[in-house]
Amino acid sequence: MAKRLYLDWNASAPLRSEAKAAMSASMELTGNASSVHAEGRAVRAAIEKARAQVASALGADGAEIVFTSGATEAAALACAGSDLHCAGIEHDAVASWCSVDLEVGAEGRVTVPEPERACLQLANSETGIVQELPAGLAVSDLTQGFGKLPVAFNWLGCQMGLVSAHKLGGPAGVGALVLRQGTDLSAQLKGGGQEMGRRAGTENLIGIAGFGAAAEAAASDLAAGRWEEVEAIRNCLESALEADCPDIISIGQGARRLPNTLCLVTPGWRGETQVMTMDLSGFAVSAGSACSSGKVTVSRVLQAMGFDDLAAGSALRVSIGPGIVREDVLRFAERFTAAWKRARARMK
């Protein structure tokens, strides 16, 4: 039996060996980072090392890195009560706190009339479409871009950024809010002075250590050109599908996209059916965002881009990363097109 193939990196990337090693090492530390004794200071040092690693990987030296329990918490910290505007392609963790009224063009590009009152993602998790961030932007969700694209927070021109560890090979349950120094922001979790008073609660040492190591390794992969290889493999998959089944729509093909993402629409073949079919064939892929906790329905992102419910309910996301090779994606293409042909035949 062929081994299973994990093609759902945008939902959660495989844990990097560097992250595992850093987490295992941090398991040997005992103590609370807020304690003043030697044990506490060692924990504090490990956290500060990770903070520097994340800042460096993110081009955010001098900015504040506030560790959170993930990008969802970072989004709440950045956006709640701030009267921001966003488009319908934003993740629910952002859109829940904003007026969802910014316009989305057919190619997925968002118009931002007032950047200082807006939240705009760097890259979309479902389509991979990359936005041009306007200068003066209040908040950018960098979750999907960080680790896959060269990102320099200090040059993006936005006030705050959201990032997540598990999208770049760190553990789930840890992320950060990045702030330009001097940004006014009050804590939502209270009761301790941690994270410079921005976020109370004993720090997730093990997760933070894993995040730091993963961010450093991700930046090193990017610098080594590994994501250009990923892009070539993704394009190879796209071409194979196109050649065999020209009726499969590849979303965002004309736009700037993440190097690893394909969003495929096969009108009439429901996304959840595709996921289950391919799962049984040994491939882990996804229909839209994973974050709706198992509820796979119609893609809100594609709807916001103007697709009808039939198309938005028939989308599949394939997202890959370093280590996935040409043979892997061609194997997927073969099984996927065969399944689509069968599904299409049943529809007639």
Place this chain on the structure above:
Amino acid sequence: MAKRLYLDWNASAPLRSEAKAAMSASMELTGNASSVHAEGRAVRAAIEKARAQVASALGADGAEIVFTSGATEAAALACAGSDLHCAGIEHDAVASWCSVDLEVGAEGRVTVPEPERACLQLANSETGIVQELPAGLAVSDLTQGFGKLPVAFNWLGCQMGLVSAHKLGGPAGVGALVLRQGTDLSAQLKGGGQEMGRRAGTENLIGIAGFGAAAEAAASDLAAGRWEEVEAIRNCLESALEADCPDIISIGQGARRLPNTLCLVTPGWRGETQVMTMDLSGFAVSAGSACSSGKVTVSRVLQAMGFDDLAAGSALRVSIGPGIVREDVLRFAERFTAAWKRARARMK
């Protein structure tokens, strides 16, 4: 050189081997618990296993366990906007959301006129003093009791409970809010259906797996009587100090206390000086709660109990756990009383 001795278990307990093993095993899983494919379902299963372990250890079968990033987040979720009352001995993570106006008796016991509008801890982190929880209590902070005392949430009579993994040998940065089934509570982190809609955000798989394993091991230690041994060692330390230096005040000696905690007051010898002195001698102890992020000042808990600033600024907490033996605490007693005698001599 004698090896360092970690006597600050209430700040953070050493990570249990069972937790390390569970975390290492969960590092081999790839995927997002919300994904419907096999990889996602395996992550989901690991999280649900941990949820059952925590529920069982906590005597909370049938109650809802909502995993959070720690007790601080659980406190915010339970208490924010709920117009609850508490006493000054509560942790800041609780007190920040409450009217701090409940009366504390000299022995540290809190009077609760309206339990359904109050938050009361099971045990105090600094003094170890255990409260009788009144029936119908809205929220109880079980953080310090869970794992050290037999606790059965279903019989405590409170609506919600807060717990933390790293106080019982799990990793820091994970905790839970426990709710009687059917409790009305809206999410504070939004943008995903995780945790039955109570708490959005991709789950901290590794931390949660460690919490589950640690909770199970803690319950097993309790059942095996290991905390009775801890209590005997603690009492041995208390007697040794009393015999050598009768002027050291041991707080809560007449009250029901956690089996592992000693809160010592040496009037005029500042807590932070004691911590630094003992740290240099190879002992990790603490002055008050660690959670004020390095700011060691006057104990708010002792102030709430009616101690003056001199006493409340001269408190030291020694907190131990299984594996600490008689020779360890006697070595501490010897060094501590010698240092106290020197400090006392300088004060004259």
